[in-house]
Amino acid sequence: MEKQVNFKTMLKIICATSIPEFVPIIRTWTDKVLRNAYELKFEAGEAPSGRNVRQKYTDIWAGDNAYVMFHDHDNLISTEIAHWLLWNIPQVGSAGMAPSILMFDQIWFASGPQRLIAKPENCVPCKCDISQLVVHASFLKGMVWTDRYENDGDFISELYRRYPEHFVFVNGVNAWYNALCPGKGKYNGEIKLIA
Numbered sequence: 456m457e458k459q460v461n462f463k464t465m466l467k468i469i470c471a472t473s474i475p476e477f478v479p480i481i482r483t484w485t486d487k488v489l490r491n492a493y494e495l496k497f498e499a500g501e502a503p504s505g506r507n508v509r510q511k512y513t514d515i516w517a518g519d520n521a522y523v524m525f526h527d528h529d530n531l532i533s534t535e536i537a538h539w540l541l542w543n544i545p546q547v548g549s550a551g552m553a554p555s556i557l558m559f560d561q562i563w564f565a566s567g568p569q570r571l572i573a574k575p576e577n578c579v580p581c582k583c584d585i586s587q588l589v590v591h592a593s594f595l596k597g598m599v600w601t602d603r604y605e606n607d608g609d610f611i612s613e614l615y616r617r618y619p620e621h622f623v624f625v626n627g628v629n630a631w632y633n634a635l636c637p638g639k640g641k642y643n644g645e646i647k648l649i650a
Contacts, residue, residue: 465544466493467519467592469512470526471505477528477635484641488537504528504585504607506600517595522557525585525607531565531634531641532586539628540589554591555623556614561587561630564639570632573624578615580608586630587611594618 468485472478478497485495500508509525516523522544524532536559558573561584570584577583585607594614601609615622634641 465520466522466524466540466589467512467516468493468495468524468526468532469508470495470497470528471500471508472497472528473499473502473505474528480635480641481526481528481531484531488532488534489541492541503602503604506602506606509606509610510600513595513598513600516592517598519592520554521592522589523592523595524589525610527585527633529633529635530586530631533565533629533631533634535559535628536589536630539625554593554621556591556594556618556621557589557623557625558583558611559587559589559625559628559630561632563632564636565631565634565641567632567639569629573626575615575619575622575624578622579612580605583608583611584630584632585610586632588614590614591621594621 466489470481482495485493496512498505498508500506504527526532558578560569560573561571562568563570571577571582571587573587588611598610598613600606603609633639
């Protein structure tokens with residue numbers, strides 16, 4: 456029997472989007488894989504990658520008792536990560552499980568080759584990606600998103616500099632990179648294909 460979980464207040468996702476047609480795809484997919492067990496916000500953001508929106512929600516959610524995902528506008532949460540989160544986030548706060556910063560491995564698209572491995576030496580710009588990160592909001596206070604294209608790597612690098620002992624590297628569970636890339640990911644120009 457599958458474990459039933461409702462941690463709507465425990466997982467918050469912000470997607471700074473610049474491609475409006477992807478919003479219903481991302482929402483439908485996320486509902487499917489997380490079974491409505493999350494709070495998802497979409498907001499248009501500035502280049503690069505909606506850093507102003509990421510900063511806004513970093514500041515708003517800092518200190519909350521919740522996990523936060525910063526979702527790229529051209530990506531989907533992988534089924535592997537969704538399953539891992541559904542089974543593991545409710546345990547945080549129980550005996551022996553402290554709030555953490557989670558880093559997952561990553562593959563290209565939704566079924567491509569390995570792209571990134573979650574490990575300490577890869578917590579630097581150009582060796583990590585925001586889709587690999589799920590961070591407890593207690594670690595967000597004072598964090599700043601740079602205006603560089605590599606701002607996700609800058610953000611992860613700074614988190615690791617501040618809190619290396621709180622990082623949990625989850626290998627063998629893959630995030631997706633550009634899962635909405637036409638012809639390579641879950642999107643082929645028709646919303647009905649994945650909705």
